[in-house]
Amino acid sequence: MxxxxxxxxxxxxKPTNNDEYEICNTKTELDSEIRCLLDNIYSGNRNLSGNKNTKHLDNHKSDIICFFRGFAPDKGKxxxxxxxxxxxxxxxxVGEKGKGYLKNEGQDGQIRYPQYFVGEIHQQDVYRLLKFVNRAIKTxxxxxxxxxxIELDKIKPYIEKETTQIYMFLLNFAHNIGxxxxxxxxxxxxxxxxGNKxxxxxxxxxxxxxxxxxHSYIILGFGKKSDEKNVVFTKELTEELETLYAHWYKDIHxxxxxxxxxxxxxxLGVFEISNESDHDINDNDIFIVNPSLYQLFEENEKKYGDACSDILEYICTKGIPVDQTEFDLAAAELGYVLYAEQDCNGKNELSPIGHEAYSxxxxxxxLDK
Known part of the structure; x- marks a missing residue:
């Protein structure tokens, strides 16, 4: 492991008796199964320990990718x-959404929405973003x-034929610039x-x-490598820039x-790591297991099955089942004013909090090669 x-x-x-919530220890008898599942998703088909008892993702789950995100909860929370x-x-x-989904007010007090959310993307929007991208590269x-x-004559055909697609390409790159x-x-x-690091x-x-x-906080998540509708790998993004005769930094992160x-x-959960420690995890650090995932382990305990294998199969196929009955309240408490809903085909739709997704x-x- x-x-x-x-x-x-x-x-x-877990909920308390007075309608609040608490961070509590998991059941000792479930710990080894939970660690087994986390390790399987983290390591994939790679046998890191050489332990014959360690289970690994089989070939039909090889599309699964594990990822980590360092983040900072809002002050006061x-x-x-x-x-x-x-x-x-x-x-x-609710999950962890892009900053564009939060309440962003301009100097006039009005909520600002990204161009990404505001109807059709026009060529002038693309050229405006291209101007920033090229200026950033030059500096x-x-x-x-x-x-x-990016050379204008190389990107212009994309702008004319695939306006929204090239806008998304540049938007990813602008996000990567930081x-x-x-x-x-x-x-x-x-x-x-x-990856390994x-x-x-x-x-x-x-x-x-x-x-x-x-403390510092890190989200541990998983998804599908093939989800091109929603995921871009920066390594591929920089390779695509080369087709436009542009050069950018290597993807060191x-x-x-x-x-x-x-x-x-x-x-899968969130790491809480002491800021006084080095990179090594110790007993003072904690991993908060997604309560919906933990519930699967508690339910499986009654069936006497192989929890690690059974739950791994389930969530890699369907994802973790999450009760979102109180989604609107939870999203508002986190400061979101918009949300995206994903259908069974991986297509996302936008809506204000409290309304059905519609856009x-x-x-x-x-980019198409």
């Missing part, structure tokens, strides 16, 4: 144990390679890391975002850009 799940203490969220439990209860119902420096902006993008607060994307990368980002706190949301049925959102597919 990976060291990542050997020492960390397992906890989950975690200042008491009750508020912390409530916050994570909400997170496990950056790299020791490894010469950075070059802090110098003035509309980063309106981005509909969520970044995460994958993903946890360390996410922890580095988490500690950078939680400098004034005792093994980043994947997730459109709209890490949905709650993709979240189709564009796919996040890469």
């Amino acid at each position: 990976s060291d990542l799940f050997q020492q960390v203490s397992l906890k989950t969220i 975690l200042n008491t144990e009750i508020r912390k439990a409530r916050y994570f209860r909400d997170l496990f119902i 950056k420096k790299s020791k490894d390679k010469e950075l070059k902006p 802090g110098s993008w003035p509309d980063k607060c309106l981005s509909p994307f969520v970044s995460a890391s994958y 993903a946890y360390d990368i996410a922890l580095s980002f988490a500690k950078g975002k939680n400098k004034q706190r005792r 093994s980043e994947m850009i997730i459109k709209d949301c890490i949905f709650p049925n993709q979240i 189709p959102l564009p796919n996040n597919r890469p």
Whole structure:
């Protein structure tokens, strides 16, 4: 088993008798099965330990990818144990959405919406975004390679024929550029890391975002590598830039850009890591298991089945079943004013909180070669 799940203490969220929530220990008898499942999704088909008893994802689940996201909960949400439990209860119902879904007010007090959400994308929107992207590339420096902006004559045919598609391509790239993008607060994307160094990368980002706190937080999630409607790998994004004769940094952070949301049925849990410790996980660090996932283990306990194998098969096929009866309240408490709903075909639709989803959102597919 990976060291990542050997020492960390397992906890989950449960309701109390006074209509609040608490972060409590998981059942000791379920711990080994939970760690087994986490390790399987993390390691995939790779046998990290050589332990014959370790179960691994079989070939038909090889499309599953594990990812980590370092994030910072809003200030004031975690200042008491009750508020912390409530916050994570909400997170496990709603998921982690792009900043564009939060309430963003302009100087006039009006809520700002990303162009991504506002009807049809026009060529002028693409050229405006292209202008920023090229200016950003020109101002950056790299020791490894010469950075070059996108050549207009190479991208113009895409703009004319696939306006929305090329806009999404540039929007992903603007998100990847990061802090110098003035509309980063309106981005509909969520970044995460994958691969062997993903946890360390996410922890580095988490500690950078939680400098004034005792703990840093990392979401552990999973999805499908083939989900081109909603996921772009930065490595592929930079390769596509090369087809436009542009050069950008290497993808040193093994980043994947997730459109709209890490949905709650993709979240296995959240690491709470002490900011005083180094990268090694110890007994003082905890992993908060998604309560909906934990419920599957509790239900399976009564059936005397192989919980790790049974639940792994179930969630890799259908995702974690999450009760979203209180979604509107939980989303509002997290500060969201919009949400995206995903249908069985992986297509996302947009709506204000409290209303049915009605407006189709564009796919996040890469450029056609």
